[in-house]
Amino acid sequence: MGTRAWLAGVVAGVLLVMCAEASAAGPVTFNKDVLPILQRNCQTCHRPGNIAPMSFLSYETTRPWAKAMKAAVITRKMPPWFADPQYGHFSNDRSLKQEEIDTIAQWVDNGALQGDPNDAPPPIKWPENGWTTKPDVVLNGVPYTVPPTADRNVIEWITLVTPTGFTKDTWVTSVEIKPSELGVTHHICVSFVPHRPGTVYNTFLWVDKQRDETGAEVAPSARKVLLPTSDGRGREVAARDRGNIPPNASNGTGNAEQNISCFVPGRSLSDFRPYNAALLVPAGYDLSWSIHYTPNGVAATDRPEVGLTIAKEPPQRWLIETGNATDPTNFAIPPNASNYAPEPAEFTFLVDAELHWMSPHMHVRGKDMTYKLVFPDGKERIVLNVPHYDFNWQLGYDLAESIKVPKGTKMVVTGHYDNSANNKFNPDPNRTVYFGNMTWEEMFTPFFAITVDKSVDPKKAVKSPRNIGNGA
DSSP states (O other): OOHHHHHHHHHHHHHHHHHHHHHHHOSOOIIIIIHHHHHHHTTTTSSTTSSSSSOOSSHHHHGGGHHHHHHHHHTTOSSOOOOOTTSOOBTTOOOOOHHHHHHHHHHHHTTOOOOOGGGSOOOOOOOGGGOSSOOSEEEEOOOEEEOSOOGGGOOOOEEEEEEOOOOSOEEEEEEEEEOSOGGGEEEEEEEEEOOOTTOOTTBOBOOOOEEOTTSOEEEOOOOEEEEEBTTSOEEEEEOOOTTOOOTTOOOSSSOTTOOOEEEBTTBOEEEOGGGTEEEEEOTTOEEEEEEEEOOOSSOEEEOOEEEEEEOSSOOSEEEEEEOOOSOGGGOEEOTTOSSBOOOOEEEEESSOEEEEEEEEEOOTTEEEEEEEEEOTTSOEEEEEEESSOOTTOOOOEEEEEEEEEOTTOEEEEEEEEOOSTTOTTOSOTTSOEEBOSSTTSBOOEEEEEEEEETTSOGGGSEEOSSOOOOOO
């Protein structure tokens, strides 16, 4: 037998074995092959009460979306994940492997069969009411009715203070923010703040800003406004001038006001338990809210909640989450600029720390963001690169293994913006874009979380750029 004939025989034999194995394995089914993928990668969002508009907990709720699911995973639109795999490994990476994409595609192409119920893995026991983790304590916000429309589609950012009710020092190990009306909630951020004399609880406060016909801010306007209270009465309060620091803003040197956690598309839970860390919330502290709603054509009353898990014993490490940006007075994206680079944000670590988590924040012209550590010996390391930023999915990236950051290390964060007509999300490429709260304005806010030894004063752990407050 010649070499070619022998090779042909071997190949034919291998193919026969593979076909036999495939036949023995049977067709791809939902219960045996697809459901395990959905549990690992999709159900965090695709379940009742969460951000996704459809549930993937069962065959009955998933089957109508089979073709759309195939299209989304083949194009890698879903699950959303934007970190460059060359830099770092992340424990919450839900992107699909190619074989998982092939499995879903094959399932759809073969008729989206349900399969034997006995092949299905046990269902994940998700917490009730849409929580990602079961809270020990739930703090309620104040209901707010978002009108179906607003002038220029603008509802200014709202601030609010509510009591925590904590009568003793409390160690908080996770913070989850859960709005009830996801369709109108642009963001909700919360911080634990010292109680201030004269604080008025459960009262919404905002600044009426002068805006042009496009909704862009053109000048500050501060006046007294009548604001609703929880009992339905009105209360006249003084609006803050532009430039004042809202109650939930960090002071630029750590978590002087005990952290800031946010609900934004793709992110609602800040979990410190994997780091063996917690936030100390002293007795009597209040909860400060920063809220931004956007009308969507239907009136909706949002009833936000904050769920906390509590440690019984003091942790070994402090958790610090921060992310201030560069000076907004130097931020101006020229018309039609396709690759505008703002001044880099630079943070200096004043103590030894461990880096755990990063989350870029920009608006609709955001293009990319890169986090780089510059160590005291001059060595550099890129720890996160998001080459294709998507404002619709503002993800947090949890490092699979923390990175030790010695005292004196700098974190330098760079980014770019596309203000050209090639950006399909750009509302107007022909105007200069400045720093601002609304999505048609811009921000450059690189959030990150570190832990430090509990002997360290967390207020003196990180030197941040110019303080302008945290934004979402």
